[in-house]
Amino acid sequence: MHGGRQTLRPFTRQIVPAFLTMLLVVLVTGMSPAKAQESSRPDVVLTAEGEAVHFSGMLFDGHNDLPWEIRDKGNSSFDILDISKDQPTLHTDIARLKKGGLKAQFWSVYVPAAADKNGDALSQTLHQISIVKSMVKRYPETFEFASTADDIERIVKAGRIASMMGVEGGYSIENEISNLQRLYDEGCRYMTLTHSKSLTWADSATDEPRVNGLSDFGKDVIREMNRLGMMVDLSHVSPETMRQSLAITKAPVMFSHSSARAICDHPRNVPDDVLLLVKQNGGVVMVNFFSAFVAPTEVLKKNKEARGTLHDVVDHIDHIVKLAGVDHVGIGSDFDGVPRLPHQLESVATYPLITQELLNRGYDRASIHKILGGNMMRVLRAAEHVKNELNSPSK
Numbered sequence: 001m002h003g004g005r006q007t008l009r010p011f012t013r014q015i016v017p018a019f020l021t022m023l024l025v026v027l028v029t030g031m032s033p034a035k036a037q038e039s040s041r042p043d044v045v046l047t048a049e050g051e052a053v054h055f056s057g058m059l060f061d062g063h064n065d066l067p068w069e070i071r072d073k074g075n076s077s078f079d080i081l082d083i084s085k086d087q088p089t090l091h092t093d094i095a096r097l098k099k100g101g102l103k104a105q106f107w108s109v110y111v112p113a114a115a116d117k118n119g120d121a122l123s124q125t126l127h128q129i130s131i132v133k134s135m136v137k138r139y140p141e142t143f144e145f146a147s148t149a150d151d152i153e154r155i156v157k158a159g160r161i162a163s164m165m166g167v168e169g170g171y172s173i174e175n176e177i178s179n180l181q182r183l184y185d186e187g188c189r190y191m192t193l194t195h196s197k198s199l200t201w202a203d204s205a206t207d208e209p210r211v212n213g214l215s216d217f218g219k220d221v222i223r224e225m226n227r228l229g230m231m232v233d234l235s236h237v238s239p240e241t242m243r244q245s246l247a248i249t250k251a252p253v254m255f256s257h258s259s260a261r262a263i264c265d266h267p268r269n270v271p272d273d274v275l276l277l278v279k280q281n282g283g284v285v286m287v288n289f290f291s292a293f294v295a296p297t298e299v300l301k302k303n304k305e306a307r308g309t310l311h312d313v314v315d316h317i318d319h320i321v322k323l324a325g326v327d328h329v330g331i332g333s334d335f336d337g338v339p340r341l342p343h344q345l346e347s348v349a350t351y352p353l354i355t356q357e358l359l360n361r362g363y364d365r366a367s368i369h370k371i372l373g374g375n376m377m378r379v380l381r382a383a384e385h386v387k388n389e390l391n392s393p394s395k
């Protein structure tokens with residue numbers, strides 16, 4: 001019965017099933033053989049050149065939720081979660097930050113969208129700000145608080161991690177424009193207009209629209225942010241809110257933690273038409289590492305729990321570079337804010353592998369340095385410039 005099979009030589013016995021499997025994958029999924037093999041792309045291995053390029057750049061991550069984890073898991077105390085010691089339950093601790101070569105960070109002072117309903121979003125946000133300030137105070141050899149782009153450069157030269165803050169969710173201003181000044185004075189340098197729920201003045205990407213983009217108040221929020229030099233963060237908002245914000249902002253915008261929708265079709269990601277508007281605006285899209293936003297659509301369709309890999313994250317970077325250019329992409333990991341991360345991007349220690357993979361794909365040193373943080377620095381300086389222009393007496 002099995003005579004036909006048994007006459008095959010051992011080599012052929014391995015090759016034929018492999019070929020049939022690939023044929024089956026192609027027939028069933030409609031994927032090209034190259035695409036079908038993507039999930040098995042080899043691990044990235046850091047070389048001396050990769051390390052040199054990485055550590056000579058200025059890695060500036062757009063979004064890390066450590067302050068929330070300290071509140072949630074550590075009762076807001078670095079005595080309970082001391083990051084000078086290894087903290088395997090977190091994505092972030094000081095030893096791994098050093099290994100990852102992080103130079104500057106926007107620490108998120110996120111509070112849950114439920115705070116909007118409770119009416120205490122501002123006071124909760126101020127609490128989160130106090131956690132970041134206590135971290136900088138407790139580990140002064142590692143962190144220093146930065147208010148300006150010049151501050152960041154000075155702090156990085158001194159060998160410390162420049163620390164800025166970003167507000168996540170416009171409900172933190174409790175519908176009062178003057179609270180933007182308050183948060184700016186506390187050191188916040190961007191605000192994400194919404195989180196997961198639509199507001200009375202801006203729509204979220206993951207909720208029903210309430211105002212079809214921005215209300216008049218929402219537009220006033222953007223004008224005031226421009227005047228203060230607080231960057232407009234368009235992560236989490238609906239595509240229509242992105243477009244309307246891009247139409248009225250006088251300063252370049254940022255997406256502190258969002259990836260490309262063409263690669264992974266999730267509402268949190270940025271559609272191609274908006275990527276082209278960001279190019280015109282001079283802004284930056286900082287690629288998020290969360291598995292559910294980066295694993296390719298076809299992989300997630302088959303397995304919602306797929307983690308994706310470092311290669312997938314670099315595919316997002318590649319896509320934004322091809323469409324908008326190398327001046328408009330950055331890194332916005334979302335470490336300590338997400339439950340699942342891609343293979344080889346499990347913690348802040350792994351950033352150098354992104355640099356390595358960019359090198360492997362033919363990116364030169366100058367382009368890699370733009371992606372790591374040069375672009376974010378340009379956007380921050382532009383926001384400072386717009387602030388000066390809008391506040392100069394001759395205008």
Ligand SMILES: [Zn+2]
Binds near residue numbers: 168236257337
């Ligand atoms: Zn977020």
